[in-house]
Amino acid sequence: MNKTQKPVLVIGGGISGITTAVEIAEVGKEVILIEKEPYLGGNVVKFNNYFPKLCPPTCGLEINFRRIKQNPGINYFTSTEVVEIAGEKGNFKAKLKTEPLYIKNNCTACGKCAEVCPEERPNDFNYGFTKNKAAYLPHEMAFPYKYFIDDEYCKKESCNKCVEVCNYDAIDLNAKEEIREIEVSSVVIATGWKNYDASKIDNLNYSTSKNIITNVEFERFIASNGIGENKLLRLSDKNEPKKIAFVQCAGSRDENHLPYCSAVCCSASLKHALTIQELYPKSEIKIFYIDLRVAGRNEDFLVKVQNNKNIELIKGKVGKITETENNNLILEAEDILSGKKIKYEADMVVLATGIVPSNLNLNLEKDKNQFMLDIQTEGIIPVACSRKPMDVSSSVKDATAAALKAIQ
Amino acid sequence: MINISPDIKFKKQLKQVSKSSLNECMQCGTCSVVCSLAPEDRPFPRKEMIWAGWGMKDKLIGNPDIWLCHQCGDCTSYCPRGVNPSDVIAAVREITYQHYAKPKFLGKILNNPKWLPVAILIPTVIISAILFTAGTLQIPEGPVNYSKFFPHAWLNSSFTFLWILSIGLGIVGLRNFWNDMKRQNEEFESKGNFIQNLFMILKEITLHSNFSTCTAQKTRKIAHLLVFYGFIMLLVVTAFAIYAALTHNYPLGLAHPVKIAGNVAGAMLFTGLGIMIANRIFDKKNFGNSTYTDWLFLISMLLLTISGVIVEAARFLNWGIAYHLYFFHLICVWFIIIYLPYTKFGHLLYRVVAMVFAVSINRKVKA
Numbered sequence: 001m002n003k004t005q006k007p008v009l010v011i012g013g014g015i016s017g018i019t020t021a022v023e024i025a026e027v028g029k030e031v032i033l034i035e036k037e038p039y040l041g042g043n044v045v046k047f048n049n050y051f052p053k054l055c056p057p058t059c060g061l062e063i064n065f066r067r068i069k070q071n072p073g074i075n076y077f078t079s080t081e082v083v084e085i086a087g088e089k090g091n092f093k094a095k096l097k098t099e100p101l102y103i104k105n106n107c108t109a110c111g112k113c114a115e116v117c118p119e120e121r122p123n124d125f126n127y128g129f130t131k132n133k134a135a136y137l138p139h140e141m142a143f144p145y146k147y148f149i150d151d152e153y154c155k156k157e158s159c160n161k162c163v164e165v166c167n168y169d170a171i172d173l174n175a176k177e178e179i180r181e182i183e184v185s186s187v188v189i190a191t192g193w194k195n196y197d198a199s200k201i202d203n204l205n206y207s208t209s210k211n212i213i214t215n216v217e218f219e220r221f222i223a224s225n226g227i228g229e230n231k232l233l234r235l236s237d238k239n240e241p242k243k244i245a246f247v248q249c250a251g252s253r254d255e256n257h258l259p260y261c262s263a264v265c266c267s268a269s270l271k272h273a274l275t276i277q278e279l280y281p282k283s284e285i286k287i288f289y290i291d292l293r294v295a296g297r298n299e300d301f302l303v304k305v306q307n308n309k310n311i312e313l314i315k316g317k318v319g320k321i322t323e324t325e326n327n328n329l330i331l332e333a334e335d336i337l338s339g340k341k342i343k344y345e346a347d348m349v350v351l352a353t354g355i356v357p358s359n360l361n362l363n364l365e366k367d368k369n370q371f372m373l374d375i376q377t378e379g380i381i382p383v384a385c386s387r388k389p390m391d392v393s394s395s396v397k398d399a400t401a402a403a404l405k406a407i408q
Numbered sequence: 409m410i411n412i413s414p415d416i417k418f419k420k421q422l423k424q425v426s427k428s429s430l431n432e433c434m435q436c437g438t439c440s441v442v443c444s445l446a447p448e449d450r451p452f453p454r455k456e457m458i459w460a461g462w463g464m465k466d467k468l469i470g471n472p473d474i475w476l477c478h479q480c481g482d483c484t485s486y487c488p489r490g491v492n493p494s495d496v497i498a499a500v501r502e503i504t505y506q507h508y509a510k511p512k513f514l515g516k517i518l519n520n521p522k523w524l525p526v527a528i529l530i531p532t533v534i535i536s537a538i539l540f541t542a543g544t545l546q547i548p549e550g551p552v553n554y555s556k557f558f559p560h561a562w563l564n565s566s567f568t569f570l571w572i573l574s575i576g577l578g579i580v581g582l583r584n585f586w587n588d589m590k591r592q593n594e595e596f597e598s599k600g601n602f603i604q605n606l607f608m609i610l611k612e613i614t615l616h617s618n619f620s621t622c623t624a625q626k627t628r629k630i631a632h633l634l635v636f637y638g639f640i641m642l643l644v645v646t647a648f649a650i651y652a653a654l655t656h657n658y659p660l661g662l663a664h665p666v667k668i669a670g671n672v673a674g675a676m677l678f679t680g681l682g683i684m685i686a687n688r689i690f691d692k693k694n695f696g697n698s699t700y701t702d703w704l705f706l707i708s709m710l711l712l713t714i715s716g717v718i719v720e721a722a723r724f725l726n727w728g729i730a731y732h733l734y735f736f737h738l739i740c741v742w743f744i745i746i747y748l749p750y751t752k753f754g755h756l757l758y759r760v761v762a763m764v765f766a767v768s769i770n771r772k773v774k775a
Contacts, residue, residue: 203442203486253434254488290436319441319486334437334454341440341448 007032007075008406009094009184011082011360014042015392016384016399017190018064023403025073032182033068033076034096038148039138040065040078042192046125046216048223048275050392051267052297056224058141060392065143077180078144085187085362089379092184100151100175107146107170109137113162114147121153126220129227129235135162140225149173186379186406189372190399191358193385196251196258198351204250209323210236212349214250215268222275232276234348236327241283241347244276245331247318248289252354260369262354263389266293269352270301273311285311286344288318288333298391314342321349355389381405412462418503419463426499427697428492433457439483439493444621445476445773452476453483453493460496468500469507469585470592475755475762476773480622481696495696502701505754508581518750519701531742535735538566552723552730558738560653568650570746578749582761589765596769605767606760613760618773625694627683634680635709641673659723671720677713681706705752712740 010021013035021033033040044050045057068074077098084095103113113135122128125139134153137146149162149171156173163171195216199207206212211234213221220226221233234241246269251257266289273285287305292313294302305311316333323329324345331344357371364380365373372382383402384395423430435458440451452473459467468474474497483493502519509515517523539545539558548556555563590598600608612618616636619629648666660667685706688698715737722730749757766772 249436249488253436255490256486256488290434317436317438317441317488319438332441334440334451336435336437336454339450339455341446341451 005029006090006092006183006185008186008188009082009092009182010034010188010190012042012190012192012358012386013037013040013076013078014190014192015044015061015064016192016386016395016402017042017188018061018068019396019399020188020190020383020403020406021074021076022064022067022071023400024407025071026067027403027407029073029407031074032184033074034080034082035076035078036081037138038079039142039144040068040076041141041143043194043216044392045139045141046223047219048226049271051271052393054271061143062141068143079148082360082362083179085380088377090185092187092379094182094184094187096180096182098178098180100177102149102151102154102171102173102175103135103147104170104172105144105146106168108168109145109147110167111137111147112165112167113149113171116161116165117154118159118161119153119155121150126227127217129217129220146170186381188402188406189360189364189376189380189382189386190384190402191360191386193355193389194358195353196262196356198250198353201251201257201351203319204247204321204351205323206351209321209327209329209349210234211241211323211327211329211347212321212351214351214353215265215272216353218272218350222272222279230279232279232348234327239347240280242280243284243286243344243346244273244348244350245318245329245344245346246273246285246287246350246352247321247331248287248292248352249317250351250353252352253290258354258356258369260354260389261293263293264391265352265354267298267301267391269350270294270298270305272350273305274301274308277308277310281310283310286314286331286346287311288314288316288331290315290317316342355385357386360386412464414463415465416463418465419460421503422460422463422496422499425502425699425701426492426495428460428496428499430457430461430491430496432489433461433491433493434489436488438486438488442482442486443477443774444480444482445478445618447772447774453497456497456500457491457493460500466588467592469504470588470590472589472593472762472766472769472771474500474504475759476766476771478618478622478628479696480625480628481694482622484696485694492696498696498702499699501755501758502699502752504585504758505701505750505752508585508758509750510577510580514747514750518704518747521700524704527743527747528739531739531746535738535742538562547731552726554719554723554731554734555653557731557734560650564650564653567741567745571748574746574748578754578757581749582757585758586761586765589762593765593769596771598768599770600768602764602768605764608767609760609763612763625687625691627687631680631683631687634676635684636680638673638676638680641669642677645670645673662724674713674717677709678717681710681713685710701752708740708743708751709753712737712744715740 007030008024010017010031010033013033017033018040021031024031041061045061047057049056079099080096082094083097085092087093114133117133117135119134120131121134123130123132135147135149138148195214198214221228224230252262269287276283276285315336318331318333320332321329329346329349333342335342365376367373372387381402384390384398437454440446440454446452477497479494479498481494487493506515506519517527542559542562544557616629616633622628645666687695719733719737722733
């Protein structure tokens with residue numbers, strides 16, 4: 001192995017970025033892994049469980065975090081974004097910007113700062129449905145396991161309470177943002193995805209109806225460390241819903257929104273329906289779909305759902321949702337198989353929103369939907385959901401392939 | 409087993425007229441849900457879109473739902489595949505005029521721009537021939553008096569005869585249309601006779617209430633009402649004029665109530681048409697693609713209105729070119745009145761008949 005070779009830069013610390021970084025480092029090459037959030041794990045760490053084995057994210061990610069910790073070849077920077085990349089394969093210069101880190105690495109996560117912190121912020125880890133303190137631990141298995149201060153809500157020196165209680169002198173409210181200039185041999189773009197903004201689908205009334213949530217929000221509702229702590233609760237009255245409807249293609253396969261299929265939402269809704277059935281075996285579930293697109297072993301979920309008497313699959317896209325006085329929701333669709341319009345009143349609705357590539361403000365080749373094209377300047381390698389929608393296991397395979405490309 | 413025999417020629421025509429890529433429809437049914445008129449049972453236009461994709465002409469042409477649609481465009485704006493269902497339904501209506509046209513060639517030449525010269529030539533030649541026979545094919549001397557150019561007896565008898573002939577041919581087409589609708593809807597029991605059922609839809613025709621359900625195109629209702637009542641008033645005024653020409657002194661003075669009604673009706677027509685045309689030009693997003701058939705009807709109607717007003721003014725002002733303008737006005741009258749069953753004006757016949765048929769099989773729109 002050529003030790004003089006420059007490290008590989010991996011942009012994005014989700015499951016794909018982590019996998020790429022670990023695979024590269026484990027063949028003896030150096031990696032710089034950056035993540036814009038204060039923690040690694042991306043979208044997957046927010047899930048209740050994920051495909052194909054329905055493991056909780058703690059499982060797969062924990063192993064990866066250990067591989068990162070044990071490998072001196074991986075340098076990772078959280079709260080960090082890339083500002084600029086120039087150069088060519090083997091010789092890129094990148095400029096990284098790290099947000100001010102008010103809490104230093106010697107934080108032991110004792111939690112005293114959060115105890116005294118008087119300011120609250122919407123907890124973005126739970127999509128703003130809960131609140132936490134301005135000094136906070138992003139979540140129970142955050143990696144790096146340390147507290148973080150949100151300077152949008154922190155009153156800094158005028159408050160100073162956290163500095164006073166910290167026994168480890170880990171808090172510096174005067175911290176400044178940091179710029180790093182690095183030289184790397186190649187760049188892996190693992191910027192991943194965010195879900196489509198459901199409020200843009202005006203006929204589904206997501207933004208005005210409390211009991212309509214998106215599929216990613218559903219994961220946070222149902223997760224053991226989530227909003228409902230293993231319960232599904234209606235936001236309007238905190239009751240457990242008895243009739244739940246899933247709206248497939250909420251934005252996907254729609255020229256007015258996302259013209260492409262997001263590939264994972266069908267499987268996700270089938271998984272969610274089975275999760276609800278496990279929790280509430282008497283609940284009634286309807287899944288409204290255009291086509292059910294479940295490939296490979298995920299088809300097993302479809303069979304399970306088809307065999308479940310409490311889950312009905314209805315072919316017909318929901319064209320309208322209206323909220324009733326008691327915050328129930330009336331879904332309207334044409335049942336294509338009978339040719340009749342149907343109205344279904346549900347207690348709760350889950351919108352299967354699709355995958356949108358995360359925005360990366362660099363001059364790279366993108367398609368019309370903002371996904372990265374495979375062909376970039378040599379040495380720049382897009383991976384997984386930055387280039388097209390895919391599930392976790394496909395992303396991991398894609399990441400392994402990207403690692404091989406990056407070290408050549 | 410469903411026996412499907414696609415009519416490829418029809419499908420090509422449908423694609424061409426609607427400018428829709430029919431096959432991209434994925435049958436999600438969003439259109440049927442957002443439609444403010446589609447009935448609960450067998451709603452439109454989702455089923456029409458699959459028939460269109462399969463080229464099932466018989467199913468589409470013999471389907472009264474095509475005429476229950478008021479083309480508000482809600483389905484098109486929510487369609488996830490951009491296949492413009494409202495334009496497809498409108499295209500089926502256009503093809504209907506051609507399909508039932510008797511004689512066939514009139515349907516063809518009035519729906520294809522390359523035959524427009526022929527469509528203009530026919531009235532020009534026939535009107536000239538009538539004038540020649542009457543012995544008045546020249547510009548008369550003295551103050552403008554249109555009856556010197558086209559004697560009332562000749563004008564009223566020839567145009568009335570031709571109109572009755574064209575409506576008669578239109579009724580032959582309507583009979584075939586009715587029978588096709590019956591054949592395609594055999595499973596539904598029909599009730600009441602035609603007149604009874606026609607009576608049921610009079611309220612909708614006079615009030616245009618289904619137009620109000622349209623959210624994207626608010627000005628459509630008022631525009632159509634203005635044109636509708638303006639035109640009816642002018643028909644009544646014309647009937648009175650024929651009667652007056654036989655019994656009283658004609659033309660009527662400007663202060664005569666019927667003359668006033670005629671001028672008001674002209675203003676209503678002009679305003680209504682102005683709104684319709686402005687909407688199509690300045691609000692393409694909400695009004696979709698306009699076709700040749702649509703524009704031909706609107707423009708000939710507008711020219712009829714404008715030339716009518718100018719011809720009237722030319723008489724009072726004694727313009728030298730008054731007779732030429734009058735001749736042009738007569739060609740416009742021909743386009744609207746004699747060509748009625750073959751142009752978009754045919755919707756007056758086909759839509760009413762389809763609405764009556766829908767009543768007879770108890771099919772009601774949602775609104």
